[in-house]
Amino acid sequence: MELSYCIVNTDGREHLGACLAAIAARNPEGVSHEILLLDNASGDGSAELARELAAADPRIGEALRIVRLGRRQGKAANDSLLLRQAAGELCLLLNEDSELLPGAAAALIDALRSDPSAGAAGAQLLDPAGIPQPCAWRLPGVGTALAQALFLHKRLVTESGGSETRRVGWAQSAALAVRRSAAEEVGYLDPAFFVYSDETDFCKRLGDAGWATLYVPGARAIHHEQLSTDRSAGSRRVVEFHRNRDLYVRKHHGRPAAMLVRLLTAFSYLPRALAALVMPGHDPRWYLLHAGQAWRPRGEGLRELAERPAIDAGA
Numbered sequence: 001m002e003l004s005y006c007i008v009n010t011d012g013r014e015h016l017g018a019c020l021a022a023i024a025a026r027n028p029e030g031v032s033h034e035i036l037l038l039d040n041a042s043g044d045g046s047a048e049l050a051r052e053l054a055a056a057d058p059r060i061g062e063a064l065r066i067v068r069l070g071r072r073q074g075k076a077a078n079d080s081l082l083l084r085q086a087a088g089e090l091c092l093l094l095n096e097d098s099e100l101l102p103g104a105a106a107a108l109i110d111a112l113r114s115d116p117s118a119g120a121a122g123a124q125l126l127d128p129a130g131i132p133q134p135c136a137w138r139l140p141g142v143g144t145a146l147a148q149a150l151f152l153h154k155r156l157v158t159e160s161g162g163s164e165t166r167r168v169g170w171a172q173s174a175a176l177a178v179r180r181s182a183a184e185e186v187g188y189l190d191p192a193f194f195v196y197s198d199e200t201d202f203c204k205r206l207g208d209a210g211w212a213t214l215y216v217p218g219a220r221a222i223h224h225e226q227l228s229t230d231r232s233a234g235s236r237r238v239v240e241f242h243r244n245r246d247l248y249v250r251k252h253h254g255r256p257a258a259m260l261v262r263l264l265t266a267f268s269y270l271p272r273a274l275a276a277l278v279m280p281g282h283d284p285r286w287y288l289l290h291a292g293q294a295w296r297p298r299g300e301g302l303r304e305l306a307e308r309p310a311i312d313a314g315a
Contacts, residue, residue, distance in 0.1 A: 003033040003109065004088030004180075005063075008078040012096030013046035015224050017053060022099045024059035028106040035063045036082050041072040046096070072306040074194035076202075079173065083183050091183070093176045097224035100175065101126075107219035108177035111165050119182030119211025120203060122171025123219035124160060133223065136160040136215040139169035139204055140197075140248060142257050145264035151271075160215055168215045170203035175221040182211045194303040197244035204252060235289060240301035242293040266295035 005023050009016055020035070027033050039047040047066055054061035067085070069078075079093055090112055092105060104123055111121040125135040136159045138144055147156040159168040176199060183189075186205045189198050203213040245265075249258040269291035276282035293299075 001034060001087040002031050002089055003027070003105065004082075004086035004091045005033060005035045005094060006079065006082035006086060006091050007035070007037045007094045007096055008040060008075060008082070009037060009042060009046055009050075009096035010040040010072070011042045011044045011046065013042075013044045013049050015097040015099070016046050016049060018099045019094060019096055020050065020053055020060050020064075021057075022101075023105075024057055024063075026100050026102055026105060027059075028109065031105075031109065033063055034065065034087060035060065036065055036067065036086060038067045038078050038082055039069065040078055041069045074191060074198070074303065074306070075173075076189035076193045076195075076198035077191040079198070080188035080191065083178065083180060083188050086180060089180060091178045091180050093173050093178060094221075095174045095223065098125075098174045099222040099224075101220040101222065104175070104219040104221050105177075107216050108175075111214050111216045111219070112177055112179055115212065115214065117210065117212050118167075118214050119179045119186075119206040119209075120171065121165075121177045121214040121216050121219070122168075122173075123175035123177075123221045124215075124217045125172060125174055125221055125223040128222060128224055130222070132161070133225075134158045134160050135174075135223075136168040136171040136213075139207075139252075140200060140245065140261070141253055142260050142264070145261040145268075149264040149268040151268075160217075163217055165214055165216045165218065167212045169207075169213065170200045171213055171215055172223075173199035173202075174223045174225075175219070177219075179211070182206055182209070185209055186211075192247060193244050194240060194301070194306070195244070196241045197248045201248050201251065204248075234286070235299070236301050236305055238289050238293050239297060239299045240303065242290070243297040243301055245294075246297050262295050266291045269294060 054064045108121045125133045138157050144157045189202045249261045269287045273284040273287035276284040
């Protein structure tokens with residue numbers, strides 16, 4: 001087995017069909033593959049949709065294996081579960097709202113095979129309108145927080161863009177090819193990160209073990225970003241984002257650095273809140289929420305929501 005597509009689905013029925021159809025239509029010719037779909041205790045019938053698609057399209061049906069959870073887990077734990085179960089030499093981590101464009105899988109495979117020291121390779125992500133989005137960055141620390149506070153983030157921290165494959169600090173896991181042996185060597189993803197900063201920590205640990213992370217602009221995937229655009233549970237997402245970023249900095253740089261990063265990050269949101277007062281479509285309260293959580297991550301996040309017994313296991 002050469003390639004394992006590893007999809008984590010959490011109530012993603014709206015986009016899951018397009019994700020599976022893209023894999024079926026765009027798997028590189030001659031590359032043996034499997035499709036592992038982890039259904040994260042969804043209650044929207046998305047696992048049933050996957051079975052219907054598998055029955056209707058043998059390209060999906062012959063490769064698909066569904067893993068259903070009775071209780072919701074975090075993204076890091078789910079990606080790790082799939083990486084452990086995968087048979088492929090290479091694994092392509094995908095969100096259910098990611099849609100590979102033609103040639104994407106082939107470009108990621110070629111990038112990893114061309115660089116034996118690379119443990120991961122990330123695609124260029126596009127929004128639904130086809131506009132490239134930032135998707136690879138320098139690893140977080142005091143320097144990157146200072147750049148953000150000085151509004152130099154795009155110039156000094158963002159590493160995606162351009163047309164050449166290159167090494168980066170970390171790449172987003174919405175479409176991230178991983179060398180399975182490298183993931184096994186570093187102990188997969190750390191489940192302490194429920195969601196957000198999980199792939200950052202993973203790429204950091206890969207780098208510490210001598211494995212590079214690549215940004216591959218020739219691989220393109222649409223990412224609907226439902227996690228970041230759905231503000232129905234906005235405060236929980238903000239809590240989870242800043243809590244896990246703080247966890248990352250404390251884990252890799254220590255508490256004094258984490259406190260400085262908190263201060264710089266919180267400060268960076270205050271001018272944005274002021275600007276939002278006069279910018280149409282912007283809510284200053286959103287930026288103030290970020291500022292408060294950046295300074296002191298607290299409250300209930302997505303982890304606490306998932307751990308509630310009331311969640312339908314969907315078994």
